[in-house]
Amino acid sequence: MASNKEEVKVFGMVGSPFSTRVEIALKLKGVEYKCENEKFGNLSDTLKNYNPVYKKVPVLVYNDKPISESLVILEYIDETWKQNPILPSDPYQRAMARFWSNFIDDKCMNDVRKACFTFDEKEREKSIEETKEALRFLENELKDKFFGGEDIGFVDIAAVIISFWISPIEEAFGLKLFTSEEFPKLYNWSQEFNNHPIVNEKLPPREILLTFYKGRYEEHFGSK
Amino acid sequence: MASNKEEVKVFGMVGSPFSTRVEIALKLKGVEYKCENEKFGNLSDTLKNYNPVYKKVPVLVYNDKPISESLVILEYIDETWKQNPILPSDPYQRAMARFWSNFIDDKCMNDVRKACFTFDEKEREKSIEETKEALRFLENELKDKFFGGEDIGFVDIAAVIISFWISPIEEAFGLKLFTSEEFPKLYNWSQEFNNHPIVNEKLPPREILLTFYKGRYEEHFGSK
Known part of the structure:
Protein backbone atom coordinates (compact mmCIF):
# COMPACT_ATOMS: atom_id res chain seq x y z
CA MET A 1 0.00 0.00 0.00
CA TRP A 81 3.91 24.17 12.25
CA LYS A 82 4.38 27.73 13.41
CA GLN A 83 0.70 28.70 13.91
CA ASN A 84 -0.53 28.95 17.52
CA PRO A 85 2.95 28.72 19.09
CA ILE A 86 3.14 26.65 22.27
CA LEU A 87 6.58 27.88 23.35
CA PRO A 88 7.02 31.60 24.11
CA SER A 89 9.27 33.61 21.78
CA ASP A 90 11.55 35.03 24.48
CA PRO A 91 14.62 32.80 25.09
CA TYR A 92 14.38 33.09 28.88
CA GLN A 93 10.69 32.20 28.90
CA ARG A 94 11.43 29.30 26.55
CA ALA A 95 14.11 28.08 28.96
CA MET A 96 11.62 28.26 31.82
CA ALA A 97 9.04 26.29 29.83
CA ARG A 98 11.62 23.59 29.12
CA PHE A 99 12.75 23.57 32.74
CA TRP A 100 9.26 23.08 34.17
CA SER A 101 8.28 20.49 31.58
CA ASN A 102 11.37 18.44 32.39
CA PHE A 103 10.61 18.98 36.07
CA ILE A 104 7.18 17.39 35.59
CA ASP A 105 8.72 14.29 34.01
CA ASP A 106 11.91 13.99 36.04
CA LYS A 107 10.72 15.09 39.46
CA CYS A 108 6.91 15.04 39.81
CA MET A 109 6.36 11.78 38.00
CA ASN A 110 9.18 10.01 39.81
CA ASP A 111 7.82 11.19 43.13
CA VAL A 112 4.32 9.99 42.24
CA ARG A 113 5.75 6.63 41.16
CA LYS A 114 7.59 6.27 44.45
CA ALA A 115 4.51 7.28 46.43
CA CYS A 116 2.54 4.60 44.58
CA PHE A 117 4.94 1.69 44.66
CA THR A 118 6.81 1.96 47.96
CA PHE A 119 5.96 -0.86 50.37
CA ASP A 120 7.42 0.69 53.51
CA GLU A 121 4.82 2.94 55.14
CA LYS A 122 7.33 5.52 56.36
CA GLU A 123 9.09 5.71 53.01
CA ARG A 124 5.71 6.01 51.34
CA GLU A 125 4.76 8.96 53.56
CA LYS A 126 8.08 10.59 52.68
CA SER A 127 7.39 10.16 48.96
CA ILE A 128 3.93 11.65 49.38
CA GLU A 129 5.49 14.69 51.06
CA GLU A 130 8.07 14.96 48.26
CA THR A 131 5.32 14.80 45.63
CA LYS A 132 3.50 17.62 47.40
CA GLU A 133 6.68 19.70 47.59
CA ALA A 134 7.07 19.23 43.85
CA LEU A 135 3.44 20.22 43.20
CA ARG A 136 3.98 23.30 45.38
CA PHE A 137 6.67 24.50 42.99
CA LEU A 138 4.13 24.27 40.16
CA GLU A 139 1.45 25.97 42.29
CA ASN A 140 3.82 28.91 42.82
CA GLU A 141 4.79 28.96 39.16
CA LEU A 142 1.20 29.44 38.00
CA LYS A 143 0.74 33.18 37.46
CA ASP A 144 -2.05 33.30 34.86
CA LYS A 145 -4.97 31.25 33.63
CA PHE A 146 -2.53 28.77 32.08
CA PHE A 147 1.20 28.19 32.53
CA GLY A 148 1.42 29.55 28.98
CA GLY A 149 -0.46 32.76 29.96
CA GLU A 150 -3.93 33.34 28.49
CA ASP A 151 -3.46 30.43 26.08
CA ILE A 152 -2.39 26.84 26.52
CA GLY A 153 1.37 26.42 26.16
CA PHE A 154 4.15 23.86 26.38
CA VAL A 155 4.07 23.41 30.18
CA ASP A 156 0.27 23.07 30.22
CA ILE A 157 0.47 20.28 27.67
CA ALA A 158 3.29 18.56 29.56
CA ALA A 159 1.27 18.88 32.78
CA VAL A 160 -1.75 16.97 31.42
CA ILE A 161 -0.31 14.12 33.46
CA ILE A 162 -1.08 16.19 36.55
CA SER A 163 -4.42 17.65 35.46
CA PHE A 164 -5.97 14.34 34.44
CA TRP A 165 -3.83 11.33 35.38
CA ILE A 166 -3.13 11.96 39.07
CA SER A 167 -6.77 11.60 40.12
CA PRO A 168 -7.32 8.01 38.90
CA ILE A 169 -3.82 7.11 40.17
CA GLU A 170 -4.77 8.45 43.62
CA GLU A 171 -7.98 6.48 43.58
CA ALA A 172 -6.35 3.23 42.46
CA PHE A 173 -3.48 3.44 44.97
CA GLY A 174 -5.48 4.94 47.84
CA LEU A 175 -3.40 8.11 48.05
CA LYS A 176 -4.16 11.81 48.42
CA LEU A 177 -1.56 13.91 46.64
CA PHE A 178 -3.29 16.74 44.82
CA THR A 179 -6.20 18.43 46.61
CA SER A 180 -7.95 21.72 45.87
CA GLU A 181 -7.33 22.81 49.49
CA GLU A 182 -3.58 22.43 49.29
CA PHE A 183 -3.15 23.52 45.68
CA PRO A 184 -6.02 25.89 44.84
CA LYS A 185 -4.37 27.56 41.83
CA LEU A 186 -3.14 24.28 40.36
CA TYR A 187 -6.53 22.71 40.98
CA ASN A 188 -8.39 25.53 39.20
CA TRP A 189 -5.91 25.33 36.38
CA SER A 190 -6.47 21.58 36.03
CA GLN A 191 -10.24 22.11 35.72
CA GLU A 192 -9.79 24.91 33.21
CA PHE A 193 -7.29 22.87 31.21
CA ASN A 194 -9.23 19.60 31.20
CA ASN A 195 -12.36 21.47 30.09
CA HIS A 196 -10.69 23.27 27.22
CA PRO A 197 -12.55 21.85 24.19
CA ILE A 198 -9.39 20.63 22.40
CA VAL A 199 -7.92 19.05 25.51
CA ASN A 200 -11.23 17.55 26.54
CA GLU A 201 -11.62 15.90 23.15
CA LYS A 202 -8.25 14.15 23.47
CA LEU A 203 -8.52 12.95 27.09
CA PRO A 204 -9.20 9.22 27.44
CA PRO A 205 -12.18 7.96 29.47
CA ARG A 206 -11.24 8.17 33.18
CA GLU A 207 -12.59 4.65 33.65
CA ILE A 208 -9.87 3.19 31.40
CA LEU A 209 -7.16 4.82 33.49
CA LEU A 210 -8.74 3.68 36.74
CA THR A 211 -8.92 0.08 35.55
CA PHE A 212 -5.34 0.23 34.31
CA TYR A 213 -3.92 1.63 37.55
CA LYS A 214 -6.00 -0.70 39.70
CA GLY A 215 -4.35 -3.50 37.73
CA ARG A 216 -0.91 -2.04 38.45
CA TYR A 217 -1.83 -1.80 42.15
CA GLU A 218 -2.88 -5.44 42.31
CA GLU A 219 0.19 -6.59 40.40
CA HIS A 220 2.37 -4.83 42.93
CA PHE A 221 0.56 -5.23 46.25
CA GLY A 222 -1.75 -8.18 45.56
CA SER A 223 -5.56 -8.02 45.65
CA LYS A 224 -7.17 -6.02 48.41
CA MET B 1 28.96 45.63 45.46
CA TRP B 81 23.93 34.24 21.13
CA LYS B 82 23.26 33.17 17.58
CA GLN B 83 26.87 32.99 16.31
CA ASN B 84 28.35 29.50 15.81
CA PRO B 85 25.04 27.65 16.23
CA ILE B 86 25.25 24.40 18.16
CA LEU B 87 21.81 23.12 17.15
CA PRO B 88 21.13 22.45 13.45
CA SER B 89 18.57 24.67 11.70
CA ASP B 90 16.41 21.85 10.35
CA PRO B 91 13.57 20.92 12.76
CA TYR B 92 14.08 17.19 12.29
CA GLN B 93 17.82 17.41 12.90
CA ARG B 94 17.13 19.58 15.94
CA ALA B 95 14.74 16.93 17.26
CA MET B 96 17.41 14.27 16.76
CA ALA B 97 20.00 16.39 18.62
CA ARG B 98 17.59 16.78 21.54
CA PHE B 99 16.73 13.09 21.48
CA TRP B 100 20.35 11.92 21.63
CA SER B 101 21.34 14.47 24.26
CA ASN B 102 18.49 13.35 26.50
CA PHE B 103 19.48 9.76 25.74
CA ILE B 104 22.98 10.45 27.09
CA ASP B 105 21.58 11.78 30.37
CA ASP B 106 18.58 9.50 30.81
CA LYS B 107 19.95 6.22 29.47
CA CYS B 108 23.75 6.17 29.22
CA MET B 109 24.42 7.90 32.52
CA ASN B 110 21.88 5.80 34.40
CA ASP B 111 23.40 2.65 32.97
CA VAL B 112 26.91 3.76 33.95
CA ARG B 113 25.67 4.59 37.45
CA LYS B 114 24.11 1.15 37.81
CA ALA B 115 27.25 -0.54 36.48
CA CYS B 116 29.30 1.36 39.10
CA PHE B 117 27.14 1.00 42.17
CA THR B 118 25.50 -2.41 41.88
CA PHE B 119 26.74 -4.87 44.52
CA ASP B 120 25.41 -8.05 42.95
CA GLU B 121 27.94 -9.39 40.44
CA LYS B 122 25.33 -10.71 38.01
CA GLU B 123 23.30 -7.49 38.10
CA ARG B 124 26.51 -5.55 37.61
CA GLU B 125 27.39 -7.58 34.51
CA LYS B 126 23.92 -6.91 33.18
CA SER B 127 24.34 -3.17 33.71
CA ILE B 128 27.71 -3.26 31.94
CA GLU B 129 26.05 -4.93 28.96
CA GLU B 130 23.25 -2.35 29.00
CA THR B 131 25.79 0.47 29.07
CA LYS B 132 27.52 -1.03 26.05
CA GLU B 133 24.21 -1.39 24.21
CA ALA B 134 23.57 2.30 24.86
CA LEU B 135 27.04 3.27 23.64
CA ARG B 136 26.42 1.18 20.53
CA PHE B 137 23.48 3.40 19.63
CA LEU B 138 25.80 6.41 19.78
CA GLU B 139 28.50 4.56 17.81
CA ASN B 140 25.95 3.96 15.04
CA GLU B 141 24.74 7.53 15.20
CA LEU B 142 28.15 8.99 14.53
CA LYS B 143 28.28 9.71 10.80
CA ASP B 144 30.85 12.52 10.57
CA LYS B 145 33.81 13.88 12.46
CA PHE B 146 31.45 15.16 15.16
CA PHE B 147 27.83 14.39 16.00
CA GLY B 148 27.26 17.95 14.82
CA GLY B 149 28.94 17.26 11.44
CA GLU B 150 32.24 19.01 10.69
CA ASP B 151 31.81 21.26 13.72
CA ILE B 152 31.06 20.61 17.35
CA GLY B 153 27.33 20.65 18.06
CA PHE B 154 24.78 20.12 20.82
CA VAL B 155 25.18 16.33 21.10
CA ASP B 156 28.98 16.57 21.16
CA ILE B 157 28.82 18.98 24.07
CA ALA B 158 26.29 16.81 25.91
CA ALA B 159 28.52 13.78 25.27
CA VAL B 160 31.57 15.28 27.02
CA ILE B 161 30.53 13.03 29.87
CA ILE B 162 31.37 10.10 27.61
CA SER B 163 34.48 11.50 25.96
CA PHE B 164 36.21 12.51 29.19
CA TRP B 165 34.40 11.28 32.30
CA ILE B 166 33.92 7.59 31.56
CA SER B 167 37.65 6.79 31.60
CA PRO B 168 38.39 7.92 35.20
CA ILE B 169 35.07 6.35 36.29
CA GLU B 170 36.16 3.05 34.72
CA GLU B 171 39.52 3.24 36.47
CA ALA B 172 38.06 4.12 39.87
CA PHE B 173 35.39 1.40 39.74
CA GLY B 174 37.48 -1.26 37.98
CA LEU B 175 35.15 -1.49 34.97
CA LYS B 176 35.64 -1.66 31.21
CA LEU B 177 32.76 0.00 29.38
CA PHE B 178 34.11 2.05 26.52
CA THR B 179 37.01 0.54 24.53
CA SER B 180 38.44 1.55 21.17
CA GLU B 181 38.01 -2.05 19.94
CA GLU B 182 34.29 -2.16 20.64
CA PHE B 183 33.52 1.45 19.74
CA PRO B 184 36.12 2.59 17.20
CA LYS B 185 34.14 5.53 15.81
CA LEU B 186 33.05 6.78 19.22
CA TYR B 187 36.59 6.37 20.50
CA ASN B 188 38.08 8.39 17.64
CA TRP B 189 35.41 11.01 18.15
CA SER B 190 36.25 11.24 21.85
CA GLN B 191 39.93 11.88 21.06
CA GLU B 192 39.08 14.45 18.41
CA PHE B 193 36.60 16.16 20.71
CA ASN B 194 38.78 16.20 23.84
CA ASN B 195 41.66 17.62 21.79
CA HIS B 196 39.65 20.42 20.25
CA PRO B 197 41.37 23.53 21.66
CA ILE B 198 38.20 25.03 23.19
CA VAL B 199 37.10 21.76 24.74
CA ASN B 200 40.58 20.93 25.94
CA GLU B 201 40.86 24.25 27.72
CA LYS B 202 37.66 23.60 29.70
CA LEU B 203 38.29 19.97 30.69
CA PRO B 204 39.29 19.52 34.35
CA PRO B 205 42.51 17.68 35.27
CA ARG B 206 41.84 13.92 34.98
CA GLU B 207 43.52 13.41 38.37
CA ILE B 208 40.76 15.40 40.12
CA LEU B 209 38.07 13.18 38.63
CA LEU B 210 39.98 10.01 39.48
CA THR B 211 40.37 11.07 43.12
CA PHE B 212 36.70 12.04 43.29
CA TYR B 213 35.42 8.76 41.85
CA LYS B 214 37.83 6.67 43.94
CA GLY B 215 36.27 8.40 46.92
CA ARG B 216 32.79 7.48 45.71
CA TYR B 217 33.95 3.87 45.22
CA GLU B 218 35.30 3.65 48.78
CA GLU B 219 32.21 5.28 50.24
CA HIS B 220 30.09 2.64 48.54
CA PHE B 221 32.16 -0.53 48.64
CA GLY B 222 34.64 0.25 51.43
CA SER B 223 38.42 0.48 51.00
CA LYS B 224 40.11 -2.05 48.73
Missing part, protein backbone atom coordinates in the same frame (compact mmCIF):
# COMPACT_ATOMS: atom_id res chain seq x y z
CA ALA A 2 1.47 3.32 -0.96
CA SER A 3 1.97 5.55 2.05
CA ASN A 4 1.45 9.25 1.89
CA LYS A 5 4.73 10.83 2.91
CA GLU A 6 3.08 14.11 3.79
CA GLU A 7 0.71 12.40 6.17
CA VAL A 8 1.29 13.02 9.86
CA LYS A 9 1.06 9.84 11.92
CA VAL A 10 1.05 9.41 15.67
CA PHE A 11 1.85 6.01 17.12
CA GLY A 12 0.14 6.32 20.46
CA MET A 13 -1.73 4.33 23.06
CA VAL A 14 -5.15 4.89 24.58
CA GLY A 15 -4.52 6.08 28.12
CA SER A 16 -0.91 7.21 27.63
CA PRO A 17 -0.39 10.76 28.92
CA PHE A 18 2.65 11.01 26.67
CA SER A 19 0.81 10.33 23.44
CA THR A 20 -2.06 12.53 24.66
CA ARG A 21 0.46 15.39 24.86
CA VAL A 22 1.32 14.94 21.20
CA GLU A 23 -2.32 14.77 20.12
CA ILE A 24 -3.24 17.92 22.08
CA ALA A 25 -0.36 19.83 20.47
CA LEU A 26 -1.32 18.74 16.95
CA LYS A 27 -4.97 19.63 17.57
CA LEU A 28 -4.01 23.07 18.94
CA LYS A 29 -2.02 23.64 15.75
CA GLY A 30 -4.88 22.41 13.60
CA VAL A 31 -2.67 19.76 12.02
CA GLU A 32 -4.53 16.78 10.59
CA TYR A 33 -3.05 13.45 11.65
CA LYS A 34 -3.75 9.77 11.72
CA CYS A 35 -3.43 7.88 14.97
CA GLU A 36 -2.17 4.30 15.14
CA ASN A 37 -3.10 2.89 18.52
CA GLU A 38 -0.58 0.47 19.94
CA LYS A 39 -1.53 -2.21 22.48
CA PHE A 40 -0.01 -2.22 25.97
CA GLY A 41 2.34 -5.19 26.28
CA ASN A 42 2.08 -6.06 22.59
CA LEU A 43 3.74 -3.29 20.57
CA SER A 44 3.84 -3.54 16.78
CA ASP A 45 7.10 -4.20 14.94
CA THR A 46 6.53 -0.91 13.13
CA LEU A 47 6.62 0.97 16.45
CA LYS A 48 9.71 -0.92 17.59
CA ASN A 49 11.46 -0.12 14.32
CA TYR A 50 10.55 3.54 14.63
CA ASN A 51 11.73 3.73 18.23
CA PRO A 52 14.45 1.08 18.57
CA VAL A 53 16.00 2.84 21.57
CA TYR A 54 13.06 2.93 23.98
CA LYS A 55 10.47 0.82 22.12
CA LYS A 56 7.59 2.90 23.40
CA VAL A 57 4.93 5.39 22.38
CA PRO A 58 4.55 8.11 21.31
CA VAL A 59 6.27 8.27 17.95
CA LEU A 60 5.43 10.99 15.47
CA VAL A 61 6.08 10.18 11.82
CA TYR A 62 6.18 12.92 9.23
CA ASN A 63 7.86 12.79 5.82
CA ASP A 64 8.68 9.17 6.66
CA LYS A 65 10.86 10.31 9.56
CA PRO A 66 10.12 9.11 13.08
CA ILE A 67 10.57 11.18 16.25
CA SER A 68 10.31 9.78 19.76
CA GLU A 69 9.96 11.20 23.28
CA SER A 70 6.94 13.42 23.86
CA LEU A 71 8.73 16.64 24.86
CA VAL A 72 11.09 16.34 21.87
CA ILE A 73 8.04 15.81 19.66
CA LEU A 74 6.31 18.90 21.11
CA GLU A 75 9.33 21.06 20.23
CA TYR A 76 9.38 19.58 16.73
CA ILE A 77 5.68 20.28 16.27
CA ASP A 78 6.17 23.88 17.39
CA GLU A 79 9.06 24.38 14.97
CA THR A 80 7.38 22.65 12.04
CA ALA B 2 27.13 46.68 42.33
CA SER B 3 26.61 43.75 39.99
CA ASN B 4 26.79 44.12 36.28
CA LYS B 5 23.47 42.92 34.91
CA GLU B 6 24.92 42.31 31.49
CA GLU B 7 27.59 40.05 32.92
CA VAL B 8 27.24 36.36 32.18
CA LYS B 9 27.88 34.21 35.23
CA VAL B 10 28.19 30.46 35.48
CA PHE B 11 27.78 28.82 38.86
CA GLY B 12 29.72 25.63 38.28
CA MET B 13 31.92 23.10 39.99
CA VAL B 14 35.39 21.89 39.12
CA GLY B 15 34.93 18.35 37.84
CA SER B 16 31.23 18.61 36.98
CA PRO B 17 30.53 17.43 33.42
CA PHE B 18 27.31 19.44 33.52
CA SER B 19 28.94 22.78 34.19
CA THR B 20 31.71 21.87 31.73
CA ARG B 21 29.00 21.58 29.07
CA VAL B 22 27.90 25.15 29.74
CA GLU B 23 31.44 26.50 29.68
CA ILE B 24 32.26 24.75 26.39
CA ALA B 25 29.13 26.20 24.77
CA LEU B 26 29.90 29.75 25.94
CA LYS B 27 33.51 29.44 24.75
CA LEU B 28 32.38 28.14 21.34
CA LYS B 29 30.11 31.17 21.07
CA GLY B 30 32.91 33.49 22.16
CA VAL B 31 30.79 34.79 25.05
CA GLU B 32 32.79 36.23 27.96
CA TYR B 33 31.64 34.93 31.32
CA LYS B 34 32.65 34.79 34.92
CA CYS B 35 32.72 31.45 36.71
CA GLU B 36 31.76 31.02 40.36
CA ASN B 37 33.05 27.69 41.54
CA GLU B 38 30.85 25.97 44.08
CA LYS B 39 32.21 23.41 46.54
CA PHE B 40 30.94 19.83 46.52
CA GLY B 41 28.88 19.21 49.65
CA ASN B 42 28.92 22.87 50.65
CA LEU B 43 26.91 24.86 48.12
CA SER B 44 26.53 28.61 48.54
CA ASP B 45 23.21 30.16 49.54
CA THR B 46 23.37 32.14 46.32
CA LEU B 47 23.39 28.92 44.30
CA LYS B 48 20.55 27.44 46.35
CA ASN B 49 18.50 30.60 45.83
CA TYR B 50 19.16 30.52 42.11
CA ASN B 51 18.22 26.84 41.83
CA PRO B 52 15.75 26.17 44.66
CA VAL B 53 14.31 23.14 42.88
CA TYR B 54 17.40 20.98 42.46
CA LYS B 55 20.00 22.95 44.45
CA LYS B 56 22.80 21.98 42.11
CA VAL B 57 25.16 23.30 39.47
CA PRO B 58 25.25 24.52 36.79
CA VAL B 59 23.26 27.72 36.90
CA LEU B 60 23.69 30.38 34.25
CA VAL B 61 22.83 33.93 35.28
CA TYR B 62 22.32 36.63 32.67
CA ASN B 63 20.40 39.89 33.12
CA ASP B 64 19.95 38.81 36.74
CA LYS B 65 17.89 35.82 35.61
CA PRO B 66 19.00 32.30 36.58
CA ILE B 67 18.63 29.20 34.40
CA SER B 68 19.26 25.67 35.63
CA GLU B 69 19.76 22.25 34.01
CA SER B 70 22.63 21.99 31.57
CA LEU B 71 20.67 20.99 28.45
CA VAL B 72 18.12 23.76 29.06
CA ILE B 73 21.02 26.19 29.44
CA LEU B 74 22.61 25.00 26.19
CA GLU B 75 19.38 25.73 24.29
CA TYR B 76 19.18 29.15 25.94
CA ILE B 77 22.77 29.93 24.98
CA ASP B 78 22.09 28.91 21.38
CA GLU B 79 18.98 31.11 21.21
CA THR B 80 20.57 34.12 22.92
